[in-house]
Amino acid sequence: MAKTQINIRMDDETAEMARQAAATRRIAVNEYVEQLIRNDNEHLREKFMEGARHVLEEYGDLIDEISGERRT
Numbered sequence: 001m002a003k004t005q006i007n008i009r010m011d012d013e014t015a016e017m018a019r020q021a022a023a024t025r026r027i028a029v030n031e032y033v034e035q036l037i038r039n040d041n042e043h044l045r046e047k048f049m050e051g052a053r054h055v056l057e058e059y060g061d062l063i064d065e066i067s068g069e070r071r072t
Contacts, residue, residue, distance in 0.1 A: 018033065
């Protein structure tokens with residue numbers, strides 16, 4: 001996978017926390033930040049899918065009726 005470089009700014013205390021957390025995991029800081037971003041987005045996707053399932057369970061028949069289709 002191709003990599004893109006970005007620059008971020010953070011206060012010294014946060015930067016040190018990132019360095020320590022990455023060192024504890026024996027990974028580079030950029031890899032640690034990448035993992036945090038991926039985990040955050042996967043969590044959001046899971047929440048969205050959970051909400052979508054709820055809507056379909058509660059209103060699926062109505063949606064089908066409006067769209068002129070039947071659920072099987």
